[in-house]
Amino acid sequence: MNTKLIKRILFGLFLTLAVVLARxxxxxxxxxxxxxxxxxxxxxxxxxxxxxxxxLIAMGISDIAxxxxxxxxxxxxxxxxxxxxxxxxCKSQKISSISMTxxxxxxxxxxxxxxxxxxxxxxxxxxxxxxxxxxxxxxPFLKVSMNSTIFFSCLLFVPFFIVKHSxxxxxxxxxxxxxP
Numbered sequence: 436m437n438t439k440l441i442k443r444i445l446f447g448l449f450l451t452l453a454v455v456l457a458r459x460x461x462x463x464x465x466x467x468x469x470x471x472x473x474x475x476x477x478x479x480x481x482x483x484x485x486x487x488x489x490x491l492i493a494m495g496i497s498d499i500a501x502x503x504x505x506x507x508x509x510x511x512x513x514x515x516x517x518x519x520x521x522x523x524x525c526k527s528q529k530i531s532s533i534s535m536t537x538x539x540x541x542x543x544x545x546x547x548x549x550x551x552x553x554x555x556x557x558x559x560x561x562x563x564x565x566x567x568x569x570x571x572x573x574x575p576f577l578k579v580s581m582n583s584t585i586f587f588s589c590l591l592f593v594p595f596f597i598v599k600h601s602x603x604x605x606x607x608x609x610x611x612x613x614x615p
Contacts, residue, residue, distance in 0.1 A: 509551025
């Protein structure tokens, strides 16, 4: 195996384990790096199959310890939707598209998962009012999810863009000789 591939695998393992640990240590509900990791993988992982799988693997490992609930299919479905959308929207790796995806992702997660809670649990009546109540009850979680996605996206993408710009600058400066 070449060194570049080994570094990529180790970074992927580190990122996945970091998300697992972040979900397992005490934290405010929904304040995890999961959505930010999903977006980051879509941008930074070349093999898009692995970009979609890494967040799901992190979820699966941590859910073994956290437990399962009836609306899990909606949680995993939301992660898949966000991952696929991130791959599509962030192809250009522009800060504007990544920022937009960072803001949209918690809304998608909120919409899909609260619908799932309404659809498969007995917490809310199976009426339009019950669905509305499900979304109202989820608003505090949306706020936390939005804050965590922005926070962790900055934590992941700022170093990514610093490295990316430094490599671009290094390539551009190779043709120039600086005279002191």
